[in-house]
Amino acid sequence: MTVAVLIEGLTVEFGRFRALNDLSLAIDYGEVRGVVGPNGAGKTTLLDVISGVSRAKAGRVLFDETMELTRASEAEIARSGVRRKFQKPSVFEALTVRDNVAIGLGAKPAPDGPEKVARMLETVGLAGDADRLAGELAHGQKQWLEIAMVVVAEPKVLMLDEPVAGLTDEETERTAALVKALRSPGRAIIVVEHDMDFVERISDRVTVLHEGRTLFEGSMARARADAAVVDVYLGR
């Protein structure tokens, strides 16, 4: 199994605050990795660095064992096959649902683009809303639309930042099924989420971050039993 994302000695600072502190982490192709931890642990910062939104002070992020992401632009990273759903649903509200997904195909869409978009809309259950403006959608639908926008380009690394925040139980259920369906041998999926049951259902392994470092790595069941994890995050 090859490593999809290899992070070595990654440090990110915002002024005097150290969001990530000499973090090292390896995420394999084929796995779904849950990243959990208390607020301020560095979860979103980690995704920001991988996707090129934030810059690292030290360390490196290697994609596909060849491409150094800390020096690439956001657009280059996205084009190489690393895509990310943001924490706050980020869709283009003044465009139709269909246009949103079509834009997700990238700057040079293949000729079978329209079919891919149609299939993607079926997958996330938005086919009936294809001609509505994205701004008219409900919160949960926006979450799915954004997932559709990033998944339609068939990314090799898929990052989901709080995909079930603010969703109902039923919507969370459907999202879990969707993430499981997206799991494939040629893709690594990284999920940042506070909903522990959701993380347990979808993840192969979890990484618990605390103060910018890895506190624990392994199965969710073992994380729940780990004294340090319980202490800083899960509570008694």
Place this chain on the structure above:
Amino acid sequence: MSAAIAPKRSLLARAADDRMVVAVALALVATAAVVAGGGLSGYRVNTIGQLACFALLALALDLIWGYAGILSLGHGLFFAIGGYVVGMHLLERSVAETGVTPDIVQFMGWKALPGWWGPLESFPVALLAAMGVSFAVAFVFGWASFRSRVSGVYFAIITQALVYVAMLLMFRNDTGFGGNNGMTGFQVVFGVPIQDPAVTKGLALASVLVLLAALVACRLLMIGRFGRLLVATRDDEVRLRSLGYETLRLKLKVWCLSAVLAALAGLLYVPQVGIINPRVLSPELSIEIAVWCAIGGRGRLAGAIIGAVLVNAVKFALSASLPELWPFVLAALVVVVALIFPNGLLDLGKWKPTLLSRSRALEARDATP
């Protein structure tokens, strides 16, 4: 709202915009026909020509503000570039054809027009120069700003500073473009004396037709993929970048296109008023362009044209009788439109009963005091 009617809303809104663009385009065709017909007084024809130039300027601003979300408060700069270049062209032609020494030569203390103006005697060269210089200035300024990710109000302030700097520069005699007096005393346009009614008519007609062509071309561009990507940039630029798009390039393209259109507007405007001076670079004029767009309705092209024509028509009428009232009228107009039609006067169309959906009715009710 029931799911059955929901999908139609966005299509309806788009169809309404299309109808407005078609209506404005037809109105422009009709205006061109009336101007060509020759029933109007020279004053009326000249007014129509000037209004068309302002409308083209507003259209240029709407491309970047309404679609890409980039507010420029310095578009007078590009308008002035077109104006100054055509001014130089007209002076060269006047000297070549009448032999009369223009005033600018005397008050600048020259013996003749500067030698490097020579090539501008050819209109195609002047046209290319106006478009080329406005493009180059826009490219350098846009590249530097967008690359540093300057956006929103900061970008607007910088554009305002830019136009102000340009104004101060052009007020100096040493800059070499006539200083405070600018350029005037044009004698001929395409070989015809400038007082000839045919010149007035030809310029007005050209302005209306260029505006029409620009409206149609911009509309086609904006409903296509490029326009949708601009709207995406406006809605969430970070999202678009992290889908693999170089938003810098998108913004730079539309910014330069807008600058060239503004320069064309200036190029058509100056022969019709017979003068170009640094006052077109005043920050107030550049702010006013944004006001025209806001009053008509942003991001719909037709709105910019309606706003520019409406505001300037009122301005022309008032400046003849009560010029001191104008600032108050403009301010009142802005406040009224902002309160009742936050998206511009084009929202008047939404009040048609056929377009009323439940949420629109609520919007209308909420918006009316």
